[in-house]
Structure formats: structure tokens, C-alpha cells
Amino acid sequence: MAKSKKSVNVIKPVPALCEPELQTIHFHSDEFNLNDPNIIYQPSCTRVKKCGGCCNSPLLSCQSLQSSITNFEVMVFKHEIKENENSKIVFQGNYIIPVEIDTKCKCACTIKEKDCTQRQSYDPMRCKCFCKNWQDEDKCGENISEGKTWNPSTCECSFD
Known part of the structure; x- marks a missing residue:
């Protein structure tokens, strides 16, 4: 522009x-x-x-x-x-x-606490839900070579 x-x-x-x-x-x-x-x-x-x-x-x-x-x-x-x-x-x-x-x-x-799942907590300063099991997300990142990725909606590490 x-x-x-x-x-x-x-x-x-x-x-x-x-x-x-x-x-x-x-x-x-x-x-x-x-x-x-x-x-x-x-x-x-x-x-x-x-x-x-x-x-x-x-x-x-x-x-x-x-x-x-x-x-x-x-x-x-x-x-x-x-x-x-x-x-x-x-x-x-x-x-x-x-x-x-x-x-x-x-x-x-726009996103409210009621929009979070049981596996998530709400951060009102960021207007978003985040996974409570953040340690699992860190471990999942170590398994990228195995074809696994972190799903922030389900808070699970799964295959693509």
C-alpha cells in the first residue's frame, strides 16, 4: 500500500x-x-x-x-x-x-471462559483458552519427527 x-x-x-x-x-x-x-x-x-x-x-x-x-x-x-x-x-x-x-x-x-473445555483454562488478559497440560505440549514438540502435532483445541498430541 x-x-x-x-x-x-x-x-x-x-x-x-x-x-x-x-x-x-x-x-x-x-x-x-x-x-x-x-x-x-x-x-x-x-x-x-x-x-x-x-x-x-x-x-x-x-x-x-x-x-x-x-x-x-x-x-x-x-x-x-x-x-x-x-x-x-x-x-x-x-x-x-x-x-x-x-x-x-x-x-x-469474543472468546469467553464458557468457551473453554475441561482441559483448558481461561486467560482474560489474552481473551483465549489455553491447555492446562502444557507439559504434554512440550513433550509433543519433541515427537515432531514421529508425525505428531499438538492440537490446542483438544489439548492432545496426535498424528496428523
Whole structure:
């Protein structure tokens, strides 16, 4: 990448900070089959505040620190198709659909302690899981000529 000279065609980007921002969500109710293409919500979607934006490290992601529930009232219809008859749209009712709205966000580790296996410990400063049996990893390194390599996910020395 070459160092650029000032140009009229260059735009200085504004950082997308980690904060609640409008994002599209689609409505659905547990009372109806999510995979039923004949269920119609009106409106089908809306925009609500969800955490979004950038963090300064690929190990971090923008996450919700505080949220609240907002209830949306949507109309639900069913497209009914019967043999030898015209199809019709039947009103099913107004439904209250609770939606989580993010009110406060922060950059935090994408990998959490819950993502570690029983053979791993969590390092919150590095945002990663590491093998408890590090001595076995050192021994495995001595066996490279035998075709064995260390698997950091399973914390085992195994053949390729």
C-alpha cells in the first residue's frame, strides 16, 4: 500500500464506535411455526438499537452491557390455500412481541471462559483458552519427527 498524497477523492473515515445503533430485526412469534411461509407479519421488520461498531482488536467484539425489553404490537395474517378454491389472507390477530433493545455497549473478549473445555483454562488478559497440560505440549514438540502435532483445541498430541 503506497503512502497517499492529499486528493479531492479521498475521504477520511469516521470510526464506527462500539455503541447502540439502529439495526433491522424481523418479527416472529413462538405461537407460529417460524418455517411456515404462509404466516405474514405486518410489519415484517423494524429497526431497533443493537450493539454494533468496531473494537481496537480482532480479539474483541462490541457486546451489550445493558438492555431493556420493548413490546411491539404486530398484526399476523395467514395465507390459506385450499384445493379448488381461491387463496385468501386470514387475519390471525394482533400479537405482542417482546424485543431486546441494547442501551449500553462495551468492547469485550469474543472468546469467553464458557468457551473453554475441561482441559483448558481461561486467560482474560489474552481473551483465549489455553491447555492446562502444557507439559504434554512440550513433550509433543519433541515427537515432531514421529508425525505428531499438538492440537490446542483438544489439548492432545496426535498424528496428523
